[in-house]
Amino acid sequence: MTLLEKAELIKNEFEADRQAAIDGGKPEAIEALRVTYLGRKGKVTALMEDLRSASKEDRPAAGKSVNMVRSHIDGAIDGLKALALKWELAAIINREAVDITLPVDEGHQVGSLHPVSLIRQQLMKVFRSLGFTVMDGPEIDFDFFNFSALNMPDNHPARDMQDTFYVETAEKMLLRTHTSNIQIHTMLNQQPPLRIIAPGRVFRVDNDMTHTPMFHQIEGFIVDEGITFAHLKGTIDTFLRAIFGPTLKSRFRPSFFPFVEPGAEFDVECGMCKGKGCRTCKSTGWIEIGGCGMIHPAVFEAVGYDSSRYSGFAFGFGMDRIAMNRFALPDLRQLFEGDYEFLGHFPTRGN
Numbered sequence: 430m431t432l433l434e435k436a437e438l439i440k441n442e443f444e445a446d447r448q449a450a451i452d453g454g455k456p457e458a459i460e461a462l463r464v465t466y467l468g469r470k471g472k473v474t475a476l477m478e479d480l481r482s483a484s485k486e487d488r489p490a491a492g493k494s495v496n497m498v499r500s501h502i503d504g505a506i507d508g509l510k511a512l513a514l515k516w517e518l519a520a521i522i523n524r525e526a527v528d529i530t531l532p533v534d535e536g537h538q539v540g541s542l543h544p545v546s547l548i549r550q551q552l553m554k555v556f557r558s559l560g561f562t563v564m565d566g567p568e569i570d571f572d573f574f575n576f577s578a579l580n581m582p583d584n585h586p587a588r589d590m591q592d593t594f595y596v597e598t599a600e601k602m603l604l605r606t607h608t609s610n611i612q613i614h615t616m617l618n619q620q621p622p623l624r625i626i627a628p629g630r631v632f633r634v635d636n637d638m639t640h641t642p643m644f645h646q647i648e649g650f651i652v653d654e655g656i657t658f659a660h661l662k663g664t665i666d667t668f669l670r671a672i673f674g675p676t677l678k679s680r681f682r683p684s685f686f687p688f689v690e691p692g693a694e695f696d697v698e699c700g701m702c703k704g705k706g707c708r709t710c711k712s713t714g715w716i717e718i719g720g721c722g723m724i725h726p727a728v729f730e731a732v733g734y735d736s737s738r739y740s741g742f743a744f745g746f747g748m749d750r751i752a753m754n755r756f757a758l759p760d761l762r763q764l765f766e767g768d769y770e771f772l773g774h775f776p777t778r779g780n
């Protein structure tokens with residue numbers, strides 16, 4: 430058999446093998462085919478060696494023929510490799526397919542929203558309707574934003590009013606004790622007029638029926654020209670009515686906070702006893718909701734605002750207290766124990 434005949438034979442054998450591999454549809458058969466023809470002991474490789482021993486006259490024609498067969502098989506194998514990839518992909522898709530026509534498992538439980546999330550959604554809706562913008566701020570902050578800039582210098586007795594979680598860092602950092610740090614961040618970054626509402630987590634060393642070490646607060650403040658205490662009272666009244674309904678009573682009491690002057694606290698009638706007095710309200714008939722007041726000129730000074738031109742009010746209150754009163758919960762800690770039986774009673778969606 431001449432080299433030309435041998436080359437022709439191998440080409441025909443390959444064609445038959447190639448068709449068999451395609452029909453078989455197995456990616457490993459393609460690799461086997463490559464080894465059989467192009468491998469170190471493959472048929473084409475043997476043909477190339479035979480070429481070396483061909484006579485000088487035969488070599489050009491035989492060489493051309495052998496090379497044509499080799500490049501034909503080379504190209505065909507590349508095509509088969511691409512085909513093998515497609516097979517593998519199809520196999521994966523087939524294996525991982527989800528049958529969307531299967532019936533749903535009817536025992537599946539739908540989650541409900543946490544009472545604090547429900548209250549936060551409702552509050553955000555009320556404040557957005559009053560033109561407030563929602564802001565966020567850091568939970569771990571520098572002393573400056575949490576205390577100093579809020580008219581609470583190092584020696585101020587107000588620092589003793591709060592038991593603070595300090596973070597051991599070179600610069601004095603702490604877990605914020607109130608969302609009022611957002612006031613300072615915002616005022617340092619923006620100019621009046623400001624109308625901001627900022628919900629977030631705050632931290633204090635406290636744990637009993639009405640206090641938890643972590644709780645949710647909302648900070649709200651407005652800074653503009655000509656803002657008065659009447660604007661503050663109107664805003665607080667509007668949101669209390671929106672949350673508790675128009676019939677639940679509320680009241681303001683004069684109070685002191687270093688970052689406001691004058692300051693007040695606001696209460697709503699106890700949801701457990703409707704004002705008669707019970708364990709939850711410590712027999713007073715009222716639940717303290719939060720504090721508020723006109724922003725102290727010293728705070729404006731700390732952020733570089735002109736206090737002869739601008740005035741403003743700020744208020745802060747606990748969302749957990751509101752949830753507690755709104756859903757008549759006897760113990761604040763229920764909100765953070767993750768008890769499914771308890772949490773499952775709340776709606777699956779807010780308003």
Ligand SMILES: [Zn+2]
Binds near residue numbers: 701702705707709711
């Ligand atoms: Zn009560």
